[in-house]
Structures are given as C-alpha cells and as structure tokens.
Amino acid sequence: MSHTINSTYTDIIQHAEALHKWKDNLTSEPYRSYLYAYPHKTSYRELENKLPLSELWSQEAAETLFLYMHIPFCGARCGFCNLFTLPDKRVNVHTQYVDALERQAEQWAGIMPNKPIARFAIGGGTPTLLEPVQLDRLFHIAQQIMGMDPAQASISVETSPDTITTERLDILKSRQVDRVSMGIQSFVEFEADAIYRPQKPQEVESALKQLKLYSYPILNLDLIYGLPGQTLESWLYSLDKALSYEPEELFIYPLYTREHTIVKPEQIRQSGEDQRLTLYRAARERLLMRGYTQYSMRRFAKADAMSAKSLLPYGCQEEGMIGLGCGARSYTKTVHYSSRYSVGRAATASIIADYVASSDYTHADYGIVLSADDQQRRFILKALLHTEGLALSSYVERFTTSAFADYPELNLLVHTELAVIEEEVLRLTEEGLMYSDSIGDWFISPAIRERMESCILL
Ligand SMILES: C[S@@+](CC[C@H](N)C(=O)[O-])C[C@H]1O[C@@H](n2cnc3c(N)ncnc32)[C@H](O)[C@@H]1O
Numbered sequence: 001m002s003h004t005i006n007s008t009y010t011d012i013i014q015h016a017e018a019l020h021k022w023k024d025n026l027t028s029e030p031y032r033s034y035l036y037a038y039p040h041k042t043s044y045r046e047l048e049n050k051l052p053l054s055e056l057w058s059q060e061a062a063e064t065l066f067l068y069m070h071i072p073f074c075g076a077r078c079g080f081c082n083l084f085t086l087p088d089k090r091v092n093v094h095t096q097y098v099d100a101l102e103r104q105a106e107q108w109a110g111i112m113p114n115k116p117i118a119r120f121a122i123g124g125g126t127p128t129l130l131e132p133v134q135l136d137r138l139f140h141i142a143q144q145i146m147g148m149d150p151a152q153a154s155i156s157v158e159t160s161p162d163t164i165t166t167e168r169l170d171i172l173k174s175r176q177v178d179r180v181s182m183g184i185q186s187f188v189e190f191e192a193d194a195i196y197r198p199q200k201p202q203e204v205e206s207a208l209k210q211l212k213l214y215s216y217p218i219l220n221l222d223l224i225y226g227l228p229g230q231t232l233e234s235w236l237y238s239l240d241k242a243l244s245y246e247p248e249e250l251f252i253y254p255l256y257t258r259e260h261t262i263v264k265p266e267q268i269r270q271s272g273e274d275q276r277l278t279l280y281r282a283a284r285e286r287l288l289m290r291g292y293t294q295y296s297m298r299r300f301a302k303a304d305a306m307s308a309k310s311l312l313p314y315g316c317q318e319e320g321m322i323g324l325g326c327g328a329r330s331y332t333k334t335v336h337y338s339s340r341y342s343v344g345r346a347a348t349a350s351i352i353a354d355y356v357a358s359s360d361y362t363h364a365d366y367g368i369v370l371s372a373d374d375q376q377r378r379f380i381l382k383a384l385l386h387t388e389g390l391a392l393s394s395y396v397e398r399f400t401t402s403a404f405a406d407y408p409e410l411n412l413l414v415h416t417e418l419a420v421i422e423e424e425v426l427r428l429t430e431e432g433l434m435y436s437d438s439i440g441d442w443f444i445s446p447a448i449r450e451r452m453e454s455c456i457l458l
C-alpha cells in the first residue's frame with residue numbers, strides 16, 4: 001500500500017501542474033466528512049470474536065481515563081441531525097434506560113483497571129431531557145460506582161434551550177460541572193423552523209439568561225452555518241447574539257446533511273451557491289477580533305477559560321475512553337467499540353430496546369480492531385486537525401518511526417501551503433484549517449474508507 005502512496009506522491013510533487021490539480025481537487029469539496037473521531041463509527045462492524053472487556057482493559061496503557069455517558073433521547077428530532085438519538089420524552093423509558101446504564105456501570109466497576117477518571121462528559125441526544133432525579137443519578141453512578149472524583153475531574157454536560165430548568169441547573173452546579181454546552185444553531189426563528197427545530201428565539205434567550213446566572217466555569221454554545229435561508233447578515237446576527245452572552249467557548253459547525261436527514265443537500269445552496277466558506281471566514285474573523293483563540297475549524301475559546309479545579313492530567317493522544325449507555329463509543333489503544341449504530345427511528349428504537357433488555361455488558365462485540373496503520377493515522381489526524389499541530393517528535397516517541405517516512409504524502413500539504421513545518425511541528429495554515437474536513441477525509445486509510453463506504457445505515 002505504501003508503494004502506491006509513494007509513487008502517486010512522487011508523481012504529483014514533481015509536476016507543478018499536478019500539484020495544482022491535487023490541491024484544486026482537495027479544496028473543490030471542503031465538506032467531505034467531519035472526522036470527530038477516527039476511524040469513523042460507520043467503519044465499525046460485528047467483531048469476529050467477542051472480546052471480554054476484562055482482557056481488553058487490563059492491557060490499557062493510559063494512566064487516567066475519560067468517562068462518557070450517552071443519553072440517546074431528544075424532545076424532537078431536528079431535521080439536520082444524524083446523531084444516535086430518538087425523539088422520546090417518556091419518563092418511564094428514560095428511567096429504564098438509566099437503570100440499564102447503572103447495571104452496565106456496576107459490571108464495569110468489577111472489570112475496570114484501578115485508574116482515576118480525569119474527564120467525565122454526558123452527551124447525547126439531550127441529557128437534560130431527563131427528569132432531575134434521573135439526571136442526578138448519572139452523577140451518582142459516575143461517583144459512587146465508577147469512582148469519579150468531582151473535585152479532580154473536568155465535567156461537561158450537553159444541554160438544549162428547551163430543557164433548561166432551575167432544578168436541573170441546580171443539580172449541575174451542585175455536582176461541580178465545569179462546562180455546560182448548549183446547542184443553539186440559530187437565533188433566527190425562520191432558520192430554526194427550516195431545520196425542524198422547534199425553538200423560539202425568546203425561549204433561547206431566556207434559557208441563556210438563566211444559565212448565565214449559574215456562572216459555570218465554561219459555557220459553550222453551538223451554532224450552525226449554511227442553514228437553509230441563512231444569509232451572511234443573519235449568520236452574523238446569530239453569532240453576535242451568541243457573543244452577547246460572553247460564552248467562554250463557541251463551536252461553529254458547517255451544516256452537514258446526509259441520506260437520513262430531513263434537510264437535503266440542495267437546501268445548503270442558496271440560489272445554487274454553497275456559502276459555507278464565506279460564512280466560516282466571516283465568523284472566524286469576528287471571533288478572533290473579539291479575543292477568541294481558534295483551536296480547530298469548529299472550536300473557538302477564550303484562552304483563559306478553564307476549570308477552577310486542580311484537574312488530573314489527561315493526555316489527548318492517550319486512549320482510554322469508557323463509554324456507558326447505548327450509542328457511546330469506548331476506546332482502548334487497539335480496539336474501538338460501541339453498540340450498533342443507526343439513524344432511522346425504528347432501528348434506533350430497537351437498538352436501545354436491546355440495550356435496556358440486556359443483562360450482560362461485559363463484552364465488546366461491535367467495533368473495530370485498529371491496524372498499526374490506523375493507529376498512526378489516528379495519531380496524526382488528532383493532532384493535525386487542531387491548531388496545536390503535530391509535534392513530529394511525539395510521533396517518533398509513540399511509533400519509533402517518522403511521520404513523513406510513513407506518510408510521505410503529508411509533503412503535499414506543505415508543498416501546497418495547506419500546512420507548514422515550524423519548529424518541528426506540522427501545522428495547518430489558515431487556509432489548511434478551513435479545509436480540515438477535506439484534509440481529514442483525504443487521510444482516511446483505504447481499508448477504513450472501504451468499510452465506511454460499504455456501511456448500510458438503517
Ligand atoms: C448533541 S448536539 C447538542 C445538544 C442538544 N442536543 C441540542 O441540539 O441542543 C451536538 C451539536 O452538533 C451539531 N450538529 C449535529 N448535527 C449536525 C449537522 N448535521 N450539521 C452541523 N452541525 C451538526 C449541532 O450544533 C449540535 O448542537
């Protein structure tokens with residue numbers, strides 16, 4: 001395989017015209033795929049052998065762990081969303097789900113290596129859709145069963161404007177949550193309607209005002225650009241509205257649509273034109289001007305935003321993520337696993353029903369065993385798609401070889417000025433960062449791409 005890469009790479013690099021073409025091709029489609037994790041979940045399959053978690057985790061090298069709980073329920077399904085979640089507000093359904101999550105945690109506790117939890121996140125779906133008593137139970141499970149010490153772990157919770165209540169916010173405060181992240185998407189009613197998100201701007205604003213009273217160390221807001229009907233003006237209006245609440249962190253997401261989403265790809269183009277690059281540039285400029293630091297194509301934050309706690313160290317390049325709940329992924333160094341994945345309503349409901357009915361959570365049966373190639377690519381992508389970049393020595397330390405020797409095609413990024421090497425760090429340029437989603441996609445291994453392309457999502 002490296003042969004093909006080598007010859008293709010050499011051919012391109014030697015001809016200015018070929019190099020131009022390569023770049024034109026890469027940048028012609030800036031939004032190929034959002035690699036929030038590599039390998040992507042659509043590359044997971046039934047594992048050939050069910051792996052006992054006790055064996056899998058006893059070999060884990062990471063010194064501290066990341067605990068993630070997934071709550072796969074929302075009040076309604078937004079028209080753009082393809083996360084693993086189900087519109088279901090029934091309290092008894094939620095209770096049974098948390099019961100199952102508690103059983104899973106108890107089985108884990110017997111298996112888990114005795115390692116401290118440095119980070120804890122509750123995501124979804126919409127975790128704050130849970131009744132306060134169930135929401136509080138999640139923290140109880142994390143602390144009493146999983147051994148998370150809230151004084152030493154950074155704690156993050158996802159929420160939405162329609163689920164904000166004093167009772168829930170009190171729980172988050174008393175449980176020492178550091179970061180509350182709220183999905184807003186847009187402050188314009190017409191735009192929220194167009195993405196089938198039942199959300200009134202007045203409700204968003206009153207939820208935000210309530211949230212601000214609690215002064216969590218980090219407030220993050222999510223916005224989306226490229227929405228149907230959105231203009232540069234209305235996008236900057238939403239951005240300014242968000243900024244008026246002085247969030248410590250902002251995620252700006254380009255709109256993605258997929259086969260299962262109600263919002264269709266043609267709706268991204270206003271009068272035939274995809275405006276996302278223009279909207280990104282304008283937002284970036286405004287955010288930098290307002291004193292935010294850019295950490296990735298999507299993430300901007302105040303450089304001094306941090307938890308007031310003295311946190312346990314957690315190396316982002318270490319593995320060691322324990323996922324609890326249906327739809328949560330777990331990562332060890334060599335195996336990534338989760339429950340089955342779907343987007344459609346019936347399939348999602350049936351996967352959740354199986355999870356809730358289960359009495360045994362002690363094996364990994366669905367996921368991927370990472371090849372050496374994919375462990376290396378993962379390492380590179382995790383660093384490269386962030387502004388900190390890839391410290392070339394860190395790659396050598398981890399794999400004993402050099403990143404450029406293993407992947408000479410990385411030179412293409414440098415030759416086309418999408419990346420630079422400064423003080424032994426390979427870093428995307430301002431232009432490169434803007435094309436993160438096509439650079440990430442380009443670097444997917446052939447083996448993973450084949451699996452992703454043959455994935456049939458129900
Ligand atoms: C789990 S949700 C956030 C919490 C909560 N469920 C909500 O929507 O308010 C994570 C975020 O991912 C972003 N997102 C999800 N699907 C997306 C898509 N197809 N295109 C762009 N952004 C998307 C949205 O900004 C969303 O707020």
Ligand code: SF4
Pocket residue numbers: 073074075076077078081082083085124125126160183
């Ligand atoms: S965007 Fe948030 S609220 Fe909407 S369906 Fe997705 S997870 Fe649920």
